[in-house]
Amino acid sequence: MYSGPITCWSRKPMPMAQSRAVVAGGSRMREGSCGTWPYHSRMTPAPTFPPDAATLDGLAARLRDADWAVLTLSADDPLLRAAGAEARELAEAGHLRPAATGRSDDRRFAGLRGDSTLWLDDPACGSAAAALLAALDGLRGELNRRLLLGLDSVEAHFAHYPPGAGYARHRDRFRSDDARVLSLVVYLNPDWPDDAGGALRLHLTEGPLDIAPRLGTIAIFLSESVEHEVLAADRPRFSVAAWFRQRPRGG
Numbered sequence: 001m002y003s004g005p006i007t008c009w010s011r012k013p014m015p016m017a018q019s020r021a022v023v024a025g026g027s028r029m030r031e032g033s034c035g036t037w038p039y040h041s042r043m044t045p046a047p048t049f050p051p052d053a054a055t056l057d058g059l060a061a062r063l064r065d066a067d068w069a070v071l072t073l074s075a076d077d078p079l080l081r082a083a084g085a086e087a088r089e090l091a092e093a094g095h096l097r098p099a100a101t102g103r104s105d106d107r108r109f110a111g112l113r114g115d116s117t118l119w120l121d122d123p124a125c126g127s128a129a130a131a132l133l134a135a136l137d138g139l140r141g142e143l144n145r146r147l148l149l150g151l152d153s154v155e156a157h158f159a160h161y162p163p164g165a166g167y168a169r170h171r172d173r174f175r176s177d178d179a180r181v182l183s184l185v186v187y188l189n190p191d192w193p194d195d196a197g198g199a200l201r202l203h204l205t206e207g208p209l210d211i212a213p214r215l216g217t218i219a220i221f222l223s224e225s226v227e228h229e230v231l232a233a234d235r236p237r238f239s240v241a242a243w244f245r246q247r248p249r250g251g
């Protein structure tokens, strides 16, 4: 049960060094190596959800230059922990459904993806889903204010990939629907070992980049341009996939 703040956006000033340290973005990722790199300094604790204003400024600055970023929050973040617990409970209770049978646009992915999903606004969801959806909507508003991308809504679902399941290389924006602008994946897996698999692989011009689905990590990228895939893991993998949307222009 999550009973913490859901829409409180801290304006506490933070040293810029911290916000630079917690956000990694395209042009800085020169090595192109898979795995980890120093998302945040050991000297400063990672922020919690919702991120403070300096972290948001750093994230927005990164997304102005690069088409992807990684935001690392504290692995003790109470909202993320509650969302992870709720995702597991909902999956155990059978509320998540194979993604290919979800909304009509998902049907084309039959055979390409092995996850089961549940939209965060589904009545089966509990307080953590509602709080996370509100926090994501707050993040949408804060990024939109800084980037003026016309982001006017958020959609988000829990996803559960059983061991061995993945999602083949794809882009998140549909040909028939240009509403998705920014993709975010909020990982809900505490203590994810480096050798467990399950990375999100971004296919970038500088090479592939693997992001481990560890609790506290939020991957953010442009829905239209960044091809990506989910690699199979040796254990259940939980996340929230979210999209910040503009009003569809295609009709």
Ligand SMILES: O=C(O)CCC(=O)C(=O)O
Pocket (backbone or CB within 6 Å): 159, 167, 172, 185, 199, 200, 228, 229, 230, 239, 241
């Ligand atoms: O879970 C992930 O890392 C990415 C999921 C994804 O690509 C999607 O749902 O479109």
Ligand SMILES: [Fe+2]
Pocket (backbone or CB within 6 Å): 170, 171, 172, 183, 228
């Ligand atoms: Fe995707």
